[in-house]
Amino acid sequence: MAVSAEVIPRRPTLLFIVVLSLLFILMSLSSKTRILGETRTLFERTVMTIFSPVPKAVNWVGGTTSDMFHGYLDMRRSVNENLDLHRKVAALTTENLKLRQSATEMRRLRGLLGYSEQFNLQTSMAQAIMLDTSGRFKSIIIDRGSSDGIEVNDAVVNANGLIGRVVLTTKDMAKIQLITDSNAAVGALVERTRRQGVIRGDGAGAAEMNDVPSLADIVPGDRVLTAGIDGIYPKGIPIGVVVKADKGSNLFKDIIVKPSVDVGSIEEVIIIHTRKIPDNVVRYTP
Amino acid sequence: MRWLRYAIGLLIALTLHSLLDSFFPNALAFFNPYVILVVYYAMGGNIFGAIIAGVIAGLVQDAFSSSMFGLHAFSLTVCAYIVAYINSRLSLRGTFAFGACLAGAVVVNELVIYILVNILLRQRIEMFEQGLLVKTIFTLMFGMFVYQLLALFLREETVEATRFS
Numbered sequence: 001m002a003v004s005a006e007v008i009p010r011r012p013t014l015l016f017i018v019v020l021s022l023l024f025i026l027m028s029l030s031s032k033t034r035i036l037g038e039t040r041t042l043f044e045r046t047v048m049t050i051f052s053p054v055p056k057a058v059n060w061v062g063g064t065t066s067d068m069f070h071g072y073l074d075m076r077r078s079v080n081e082n083l084d085l086h087r088k089v090a091a092l093t094t095e096n097l098k099l100r101q102s103a104t105e106m107r108r109l110r111g112l113l114g115y116s117e118q119f120n121l122q123t124s125m126a127q128a129i130m131l132d133t134s135g136r137f138k139s140i141i142i143d144r145g146s147s148d149g150i151e152v153n154d155a156v157v158n159a160n161g162l163i164g165r166v167v168l169t170t171k172d173m174a175k176i177q178l179i180t181d182s183n184a185a186v187g188a189l190v191e192r193t194r195r196q197g198v199i200r201g202d203g204a205g206a207a208e209m210n211d212v213p214s215l216a217d218i219v220p221g222d223r224v225l226t227a228g229i230d231g232i233y234p235k236g237i238p239i240g241v242v243v244k245a246d247k248g249s250n251l252f253k254d255i256i257v258k259p260s261v262d263v264g265s266i267e268e269v270i271i272i273h274t275r276k277i278p279d280n281v282v283r284y285t286p
Numbered sequence: 287m288r289w290l291r292y293a294i295g296l297l298i299a300l301t302l303h304s305l306l307d308s309f310f311p312n313a314l315a316f317f318n319p320y321v322i323l324v325v326y327y328a329m330g331g332n333i334f335g336a337i338i339a340g341v342i343a344g345l346v347q348d349a350f351s352s353s354m355f356g357l358h359a360f361s362l363t364v365c366a367y368i369v370a371y372i373n374s375r376l377s378l379r380g381t382f383a384f385g386a387c388l389a390g391a392v393v394v395n396e397l398v399i400y401i402l403v404n405i406l407l408r409q410r411i412e413m414f415e416q417g418l419l420v421k422t423i424f425t426l427m428f429g430m431f432v433y434q435l436l437a438l439f440l441r442e443e444t445v446e447a448t449r450f451s
Contacts, residue, residue: 012333016367019337023344023363026356031406047349054297055350058304 105267111159112268119234122273124148126174128266138178138201139164140266145172153232155272161238161260162186162226163269174271178263179239180205187230188239188257190216191223199224199239199257207240209255216253218245224257231277288330292339295323300346307350316420318392320347322429324362325391326436328369329384331377340366354406361398365391381433388429392422 030044109125116123126148130141144150146169154166156176164184168175177184182203189196197212212218222242228235244256299319306313320343328336344359351358369387372378378387396418403409411417 012337012367012371015334016337016363019341019363020360023341023356023360027354027360027402027406030355044349044355047345051300051346051349054300055304055307058301059308062305062308 108159109268112270115157115159116270116272119272121234121275122149124150124271124273126150126269126271128269129173131264131266138181138184138203138263139167140176140178140263140269142174142176142269142271143172144271145170145174147171149273150174150271151273151276153274153276155233155237155274156269157237157272158261158266158269160262161240162233163261163263163266165232166271176269179207179259180263185230186233186239187227188224189227190218190242191225193217193222196227196229197255202256205259205263206243207257207259209242209257210252212253212255214247214251214253218242218253218255220245232274234272234274288327288335292323292327295326296343296346299323299343300350303347303350314351315417317424317428318395318421319425319428320344320358320362321365321391321395321425322388322432324366325369325384325388325429326433328366328391329373329378329387331370331373333367333370333374336366336370337363340364354402357399357402360402361395364398365395368394381430381437384433385426385430389422389426392425393418396421 026043112125116125124144126142126144128140129143132139140163142150142156150166150169152166152169156163156165162179164176164178164181166174167177178201179186179199180201180203182201184199184201184207186199187196188199188209193216195212195216195218197209199207199209201207209218209224220242222245224239224242226233226235226237226239238260240257240259242255243258244254246254248254299322302319303314306317324336324340324343327339330336340363341359344362345356347358347362348355369391372387378384396414400411400414403411
């Protein structure tokens with residue numbers, strides 16, 4: 001049906017007026033319900049219900065995104081924290097190792113100190129600073145010398161037993177000849193039978209006990225101590241253990257002694273300032 | 287097609303509303319996505335459609351706002367009617383025309399709200415002039431941006447408006 005142009009403009013205007021009137025009534029109603037405490041009208045609730053999925057979805061997406069973002073941040077923080085902790089663990093492990101080393105060193109030094117107190121002679125402690133056990137001549141260098149009262153022929157020991165003797169001194173260093181040196185000789189005795197002999201280094205990390213008659217009662221496992229008869233080493237310092245005691249081809253036994261000191265692991269040493277026998281007494285012959 | 291666009295636009299406006307409420311509370315005091323939607327629809331020149339679009343958009347805004355229910359519906363309907371009426375007469379097209387309509391609609395919308403709040407609640411809106419200025423600028427900027435996007439990606443429909451000579 002054809003509608004004249006005069007009528008058409010009035011219809012939207014009419015609708016506009018009707019809609020505005022209805023909305024005004026709605027507003028008035030809404031303002032009254034708010035005053036009465038009912039904050040939402042039925043119509044308002046209906047509109048909200050229809051469109052509520054949108055804010056819910058937005059909140060869900062926002063919440064999930066926020067969670068993911070915070071999760072990512074937390075993860076980054078955790079990774080950094082983990083790296084920090086790894087660094088700390090590494091630092092603490094190093095520190096722990098150092099402390100363990102210090103504790104071990106302290107125990108060793110205490111052992112040495114206790115051992116040195118057994119002697120009635122004056123003692124000094126020193127640190128091995130150079131070790132030469134590769135050649136035939138076995139020696140170590142220590143960080144104490146004549147200025148510390150160290151003299152040639154002072155005995156050198158550690159908590160395990162005899163190491164050797166001082167053969168050379170400078171002001172602040174001294175050279176020690178080890179008992180495994182092929183030129184070293186120590187007056188020794190077997191602890192069990194008190195049989196005496198002379199320990200000589202074989203230049204290869206062990207020592208031989210010479211001048212022991214073939215009939216002497218010496219068996220592997222016997223402990224060998226210093227005899228205190230050579231004018232250098234005090235009596236009773238452990239030298240080593242007999243590992244081989246065969247009847248020799250001549251009048252003496254072939255005895256191999258394993259030194260009680262591992263020359264490859266010498267760190268701290270005790271220098272025993274032995275009382276030296278004057279030359280004239282040594283050389284005096286009645 | 288235009289109603290489908292309107293429905294999608296309404297959902298986007300509501301989404302923006304919810305987002306802004308969640309992350310930037312009070313942001314809607316400076317920006318109104320519903321006005322953009324209504325003006326965009328009313329630019330078609332269909333007065334009937336514009337009135338309905340204004341009412342629906344306003345009711346949705348009211349439902350998720352703390353103001354009187356019907357306040358925004360009233361103001362947006364007024365805006366929609368005016369814009370649609372002008373467009374049915376002048377057939378305005380283009381970004382600047384849209385911007386001018388949008389700026390006018392924001393001002394009208396705020397003025398209507400101001401008057402209604404004064405009449406019905408007997409309250410004064412604090413810093414109304416400053417708020418109006420800021421809201422106009424931000425809504426205009428965002429609206430022009432949206433209009434440009436729509437012009438780029440959507441073919442502008444033929445005017446559905448009832449033409450009167």
